[in-house]
Amino acid sequence: MQPGDHKSRGHDSLPAPAPYTGPRRKPNSRRTLLGLFVLLATTSAIYISSGIFQVSLGDSAVVVPLDAQSTLAKCRSLQLKPGPPADFYSRTQSDRFQVGTASVLIRNAKIWTGNDSGREVLRGDIFLDKGIMKAVGHVPRDILDKYAAVTTIDAEGAWLTPGIVDLHSHLGGQASPALSGSNDGNSYKGPIVPWLRALDALNTHDDGYRDSMSGGVTTSLMLPGSLNGIAGQGLVMKLRPTKERSPTSMLLEPPLGINGTDVPPGATPRFGHMKHACGENPKYYQDTRMDTVWAVRHAYDTARTIKNAQDDYCEKVLSGDWRSLGSKKFPEDLQWQPLVDILRGRTKVQTHCYEAVDLDNFVRLSNEFQFEVAAFHHAHEAYLVPEVLKRAYNNTPAIAMFSTFARYKREGYRHSEFAPRVLADEGIDVVMKSDHFAIPSRNLIGEAAIAHHYGLSENVALASVISTPAKILGLDHRIGYVKEGYDADIVLWDSHPLALGATPTQVVIDGILQFPHAHIAAKPAAHQLAPTTPKWDVETARTLEYDGLPPLEPKFRPHMIVFTNVSQFWTRDEVQGTVVDMFATQGALDGRSTGFVVAVHGQVVCSGAATSCASYLSSSEATVVDLAGGAVQPGLVNYGAELGLSEIFTEASTRDGYVADPLQGQPSFFGPGGYVAKAIDGLQFGTRDALLAYRAGVTVSITSPSHNAWLSGISTAFSLGAPHKLSRGAILRDVVAVHVSLTHGDSEPSVSTKIEAMRRLLTKEVNGEIGAWFQQVANGTLPLVVNVHSANIIATLISLKKEVEAKTGNAIKLTIAGATEAHLLAAELAQANVGVIVTPSRSFPYNWDERRTLPGPPQTADSLIGYLIKHNITVGVGPRGIGAMGHPGVIDMANSRARNLRFDIGEAMLDAGPGLLDKASAFALASVNVEKLLGLNLAGEEQDLVATAGGDLLDYEGKVIAVISPRRGLVDVF
Numbered sequence: 001m002q003p004g005d006h007k008s009r010g011h012d013s014l015p016a017p018a019p020y021t022g023p024r025r026k027p028n029s030r031r032t033l034l035g036l037f038v039l040l041a042t043t044s045a046i047y048i049s050s051g052i053f054q055v056s057l058g059d060s061a062v063v064v065p066l067d068a069q070s071t072l073a074k075c076r077s078l079q080l081k082p083g084p085p086a087d088f089y090s091r092t093q094s095d096r097f098q099v100g101t102a103s104v105l106i107r108n109a110k111i112w113t114g115n116d117s118g119r120e121v122l123r124g125d126i127f128l129d130k131g132i133m134k135a136v137g138h139v140p141r142d143i144l145d146k147y148a149a150v151t152t153i154d155a156e157g158a159w160l161t162p163g164i165v166d167l168h169s170h171l172g173g174q175a176s177p178a179l180s181g182s183n184d185g186n187s188y189k190g191p192i193v194p195w196l197r198a199l200d201a202l203n204t205h206d207d208g209y210r211d212s213m214s215g216g217v218t219t220s221l222m223l224p225g226s227l228n229g230i231a232g233q234g235l236v237m238k239l240r241p242t243k244e245r246s247p248t249s250m251l252l253e254p255p256l257g258i259n260g261t262d263v264p265p266g267a268t269p270r271f272g273h274m275k276h277a278c279g280e281n282p283k284y285y286q287d288t289r290m291d292t293v294w295a296v297r298h299a300y301d302t303a304r305t306i307k308n309a310q311d312d313y314c315e316k317v318l319s320g321d322w323r324s325l326g327s328k329k330f331p332e333d334l335q336w337q338p339l340v341d342i343l344r345g346r347t348k349v350q351t352h353c354y355e356a357v358d359l360d361n362f363v364r365l366s367n368e369f370q371f372e373v374a375a376f377h378h379a380h381e382a383y384l385v386p387e388v389l390k391r392a393y394n395n396t397p398a399i400a401m402f403s404t405f406a407r408y409k410r411e412g413y414r415h416s417e418f419a420p421r422v423l424a425d426e427g428i429d430v431v432m433k434s435d436h437f438a439i440p441s442r443n444l445i446g447e448a449a450i451a452h453h454y455g456l457s458e459n460v461a462l463a464s465v466i467s468t469p470a471k472i473l474g475l476d477h478r479i480g481y482v483k484e485g486y487d488a489d490i491v492l493w494d495s496h497p498l499a500l501g502a503t504p505t506q507v508v509i510d511g512i513l514q515f516p517h518a519h520i521a522a523k524p525a526a527h528q529l530a531p532t533t534p535k536w537d538v539e540t541a542r543t544l545e546y547d548g549l550p551p552l553e554p555k556f557r558p559h560m561i562v563f564t565n566v567s568q569f570w571t572r573d574e575v576q577g578t579v580v581d582m583f584a585t586q587g588a589l590d591g592r593s594t595g596f597v598v599a600v601h602g603q604v605v606c607s608g609a610a611t612s613c614a615s616y617l618s619s620s621e622a623t624v625v626d627l628a629g630g631a632v633q634p635g636l637v638n639y640g641a642e643l644g645l646s647e648i649f650t651e652a653s654t655r656d657g658y659v660a661d662p663l664q665g666q667p668s669f670f671g672p673g674g675y676v677a678k679a680i681d682g683l684q685f686g687t688r689d690a691l692l693a694y695r696a697g698v699t700v701s702i703t704s705p706s707h708n709a710w711l712s713g714i715s716t717a718f719s720l721g722a723p724h725k726l727s728r729g730a731i732l733r734d735v736v737a738v739h740v741s742l743t744h745g746d747s748e749p750s751v752s753t754k755i756e757a758m759r760r761l762l763t764k765e766v767n768g769e770i771g772a773w774f775q776q777v778a779n780g781t782l783p784l785v786v787n788v789h790s791a792n793i794i795a796t797l798i799s800l801k802k803e804v805e806a807k808t809g810n811a812i813k814l815t816i817a818g819a820t821e822a823h824l825l826a827a828e829l830a831q832a833n834v835g836v837i838v839t840p841s842r843s844f845p846y847n848w849d850e851r852r853t854l855p856g857p858p859q860t861a862d863s864l865i866g867y868l869i870k871h872n873i874t875v876g877v878g879p880r881g882i883g884a885m886g887h888p889g890v891i892d893m894a895n896s897r898a899r900n901l902r903f904d905i906g907e908a909m910l911d912a913g914p915g916l917l918d919k920a921s922a923f924a925l926a927s928v929n930v931e932k933l934l935g936l937n938l939a940g941e942e943q944d945l946v947a948t949a950g951g952d953l954l955d956y957e958g959k960v961i962a963v964i965s966p967r968r969g970l971v972d973v974f
């Protein structure tokens, strides 16, 4: 198609201007004169003199400017409130309709409509035509008869929801894969830049669009970054590709006049969105909080002055007092008008604001200048100060937040997983958001599901990513609900959307199927219902009681504990290196009853049917805990997050810090042989992320030193629940493996340099400490773990391994971590006997090195993990973090999400498709496999177990009740 072609097509582009109905006309036309006559019916004489009308009214003379008519229209329109135009509800076609799109009939769906506060579920059909929903529930035969070609989909009773709406995304602004040339997220020109527009930075080639749609996201608010107190105007877009291929054609109801065209007088305005930021991020400009607030006040004062001048001017215009206006023009200022639009309620305020101090400041600002705050974003402390939120000018802002991603900076330190529920209980609108790619928005539904796990009710959790953000955007007249006349944006799901790993089987935007050849991994039947989540009332109350920092230590340590009503008991089989179902092996249960597990001083002494463990049950010393059909299973092992090396990722004073790289110069003190750092020397115990992970079933971490270049150092294995290094069982192994990273980047030596360094270290006797460690790798004593995503580099590593082995005659233990592109070399990895630790478990093209993802359903039949397993590769899984912050160390800022490792492996099991991974192999992904790949051969007495009530670690139903640790000789009960 040709550039400019869209004009003749008249679709797929911007919405049509609202119809013009009023009596006002363009200036300088004959009609203007006519209009003036009507306006000034008492006029007795008129003559024209240099651009103004002089009107004689009896004794007095009134000067009326030539453009009086348009000025009047402008002044009148200042009073219009944004919203859908009056005739919106009678539309028969969407302004975004793409000509040629077939009508779609979806039969037999279970429809979550969004109505009745998210409680209404209909069973029936839905008919999509011309980009809108034409019929919902029952589709009358006579409607269908009118259409020749209708694409019919039988949902077979599957869940159907409106498309997911992401209230905070950087899709297209900080495009993926991250390249310096496409990072347009933040202006570095100053702290106050309301005149900037995200639209001017919208990259249409972001690989994230399709990835996000594959998670059901159909609409996103793309915002500028948060380094500026006022950062510029966000945009609302739909994520599907358009025929026009332009940023403009992706927009949903952009503010009128955004392209400089005249706005028809009387047209109903549409909402804009302005990004603000409080607190730490504007410190980029050396601004303290005091400076930022002043800068924002000063900006709003400027805007208020302009607004007042406009209002004074218009008061005169509307009362016909042209005389006192003389030749004065309507006061306008291109630069500050965006803030005036906020004061007029036309642009919504979207504010990045974390702490009580910042929320309080901003609420004060909103009252001082009388503007509403649509939403506070991130807002990690909002749940602690609901009264402050309710004091905001004219309405209570929504809170747009993360489920568990926190503590990466001081402002997020008091985050709570219970915040969504606390805020909902306060009657405050709860929105879960991605901050894509902080969390790739493909996983946004998972954020709602985790909030649900921690106490947010089902209807509110679903609304938090669908109807509530649609309302906050001011677009709930067309998105966020399944209703007749709404945009044809829907998602069909393979399970209940809040079930673990819920994945779209189809995503429809503007009536267009986005995955016509969707791959589907069937889910267990139980997943068609929302999970029955644990009770957290006590934990929630304690969180509030302790101002966000409840003690995380265990409640008590019984020396004898009897778990009753245990439905599954999984343990490690040290010999086989697998996880086994003990009850099945024992033949202990008949399949209908549940069993017992008894531990004394951290050792399991009895398991099986009641009869075999009866003596313990009757002991007066036994603490009896009913697991309500729950499970006892292996404690999980973290590899990937830097647990134990930092409390707050971005605060150097809370971190071990970065090791100096030998290729970039180490302190001369160490001599020419250099040094290798050992994580054990920098360990911190009792960090909040470590304890939260511990309380979520991750009992051990294998952590390597943090670094910025190539050589990380020596990892150590330690207990997350231990109080300090010297306590019993705190350290499993001082030395686990040698770690390096191979990534591309400005600040690093070339990959070829790093490979050559490894070749020398592995094949020649290099004197000094670095040489000695690598000799242990070369002779097969220690594993070498390489963090790498690129298939090209992985191929080089496989060659290097062969080369070294041919020279030395010893097999090297090589493990690849990261491994996003490993599927491209699955056969070669298997043949070279190289195992893989996949981080993150769901790939995302953060960087160029990891752009060739194998994303799994609905985009591909295989998931990365499933594909590697099919190739007989030993696969481990590490937690998810952000992969594009510029540090080559595995995955950045994953600490707070190590606690989700249980969900990551549960989801990996489901993503791989039915029949490939059973529960035992899913547990293995984050236990025995990781241990095997890091050469950690744990004896029986070293292996922790985790008891969960109501379910197991692999679902949203189980709640961790206790850790059984023979190594530490105790049972921790939470």
Ligand SMILES: *[C@@H]1O[C@H](CO)[C@@H](O)[C@H](O)[C@H]1NC(C)=O
Pocket: 014, 015, 016, 017, 256, 257, 258, 259, 261
């Ligand atoms: C500007 O936007 C309006 C819709 O708001 C559209 O009708 C018009 O064609 C656009 N003009 C140009 C030059 O893009």
Ligand SMILES: *[C@@H]1O[C@H](CO)[C@@H](O)[C@H](O)[C@H]1NC(C)=O
Pocket: 772, 775, 776, 779, 781
């Ligand atoms: C491997 O190399 C290290 C360091 O040179 C040495 O101490 C160790 O004994 C060697 N082990 C084997 C099995 O050769």
Ligand SMILES: *[C@@H]1O[C@H](CO)[C@@H](O)[C@H](O)[C@H]1NC(C)=O
Pocket: 830, 870, 871, 872
């Ligand atoms: C994986 O191992 C199984 C059993 O040893 C074998 O049958 C299968 O062919 C192997 N698959 C691949 C892709 O090598």
